[in-house]
Amino acid sequence: MKRFNIKPILFFGVAIIFASCTKEVEKPEAKDSPKANALEVSEGAAGTVVSITGSDLGGMKSIMFEKDSVFAPFNPVFNNDKAVVFRVPDDASGGNQNIVLTNSLNKQVVVSYTVLALPTITAVSNYNFVANTEITITGNNLNDVTSVGLTGTTETATIVSKTKKSMVVTMPATEVNTATLTITNSTGPTVTNQVFVNLDKAYKIFTEGYNNGFENASWGPASVSTEFAKTGTTSFKAGYNKGQWSADGFANWGGIASMPEYKFMSFWVKGASLPYTLYVVGDQREGGYGNSDTSVPIQIPANVWTYFKIPMETLQLWKKGGPFKQVGFFIKGPDAQDEAFYFDDVIFIK
Template sequence: MKFNRFNRIVGLCLLTGLAGFGITACEKDTDGTPQIAPGNPVATAMAPDSAAGGSVVTLTGTGLGDIRTIVFEKQSVPAGFQPTLNTDNALIFRVPTEALGGTQKVTFTNSAGRAVSVSFKVLAFSTVSDVSNYDFTKGSEITLTGNNLDDVTAVAFADSVKGISDAATIVSKSQKQLVVKMPASTLGRGTLSITNGTGRIRTKQEFVNLDMAYKIFADAYGTGFQDASWGDAAAVSTKEFKTGTASIGKTFQKGNWHMAGFANWSGSAIPYSTDYTYVTGWIKGASADYSLYLTTDASKAGFGGFDDRNKINVKAGVWNYFKIKLSDIDFWLPGKTLTQVGFRIQGPDKQDETFYFDDILLVK
């Protein structure tokens, strides 16, 4: 009797377990999204009503619990969001970083294909990450690479401290690239002021006006300057240049400590002036990375020295820009006249190496 009763108890327990398993197996797996039937989405507010890429925005209204896609109108850029945060009255999402700037419709669509659109302004200030050149003359073109450049309406070469702003001409524009023709200007150096649909920014990059700079070399030797290189003479090259039509090429022989030299022995050498702030220029590298040392006869160490403060690292095979504050290096002692400027190398040890120099300038 006890045995039969025990069997019945075990059997009932087994049936109960199987029944529970069957009920569990029939439940629908979900991703955590609220199980809200698709309704007719209605939007009452978007907060904030304008924001930059990456910002969090909340849409409020009714019938929003089943929203499945969010798309920004310009170029149909989708926005990511977490459906598990949806409620029937609120939806939280982020403005996509790829969203184009300006006012546009943002469309919210549910699983039944029902949608609601809301007007929203994407704040997308222009950014400039790279430039084709830091030097310019009146009418020369500079290419700016960055983002949100397609709706640029105005560009100017400007100095907010001096209150000078000279309008540049927009040649072409796309989202990632802007080409401008530079203006005539009395400014020696300045940034670019760029205005688009979101607002105005100033570039971090500073540009040098060749028309106002003191030229040691720029397409040709500056007034009174000539080659004063050690070892093999330097030569003007019309095949290699960064700006204009020419540069100076200098071959440094293996095993010799050569120098690319520029000298003004004509009586028009430069007397010391605190007005000059920077020495700038471009150097095209050789077959490997090297360091060149900037040296002058107006320095404390004298012409031909190797001062670490004056070291310029030059990457192989590309044009390298340098802009050095004169107060940071041994370049020009008060009271001395600047007659010679040079670029010296320690080596090269393996083979002859050729460098090219362009737009060697003193800038106020």
């Protein structure tokens, strides 16, 4: 069965009524004693249509949600002596509060309303963590968060600081491989789309240095660097000389047997001076390790850290059937000048 959202229909129906009235009568003036009826629906999220009815409501000049003094924009066409119609503003703070309506005579009328404002998450400073890792969460409606838990567990992060738009937490010790976060504020809980990775449970190629028998196997100038790091203090600096079409990366010459329990390869990359495309290569991939396999491109913006999480089904690191020994990143060029990229937390994830 198809479902229709009747809110826009009601809103535009009210708009037609108001528009019709404005053609027949002059805009009502403000009065000394505006009065409002109790709201039939006294709660809603951002974007919800609010219709306040009463008497002597004409001539309104402002509508303010009292918590954090957030003003709601409104069209005077939707305001007459008996009603005023507007929407809950996008940045309204959650919780019970007054809506304060002020007319052009500075006379006010107040109605009670509860704004439903679940936490929303738009970005995080890192997806990888160990116990006590500090992560900054960016979004909205975070100032009244009361708990941040690893979804499906009893383990909770410690809230270090919070504002409406951002929050800093320290992650707990845990035995889980990966987890989303359940973030709860006064409106209720929300589960993040972002999935966080326990580095202690990942298979590490490079974190604070080389791991699990891997070493530098680059064609260009590459090394462990302390110039930049996403996690900790070091990264893998992959240098590419102008016009060389080279591959930089890692090798374990003893070979790594197939590990079907791992579902993703992930890493952070700090871009070079310009946007570039690199290609993931491996000796047991169908295209081999070198400067001809372009089947797994990664687009890297300039000068910022970017997170990549690639399914193992896409990478096919054991495609040829034997243990893989090399994995790295090939570039066409660079054409303009020598360039350097910084890789951190190169891992496999279950």
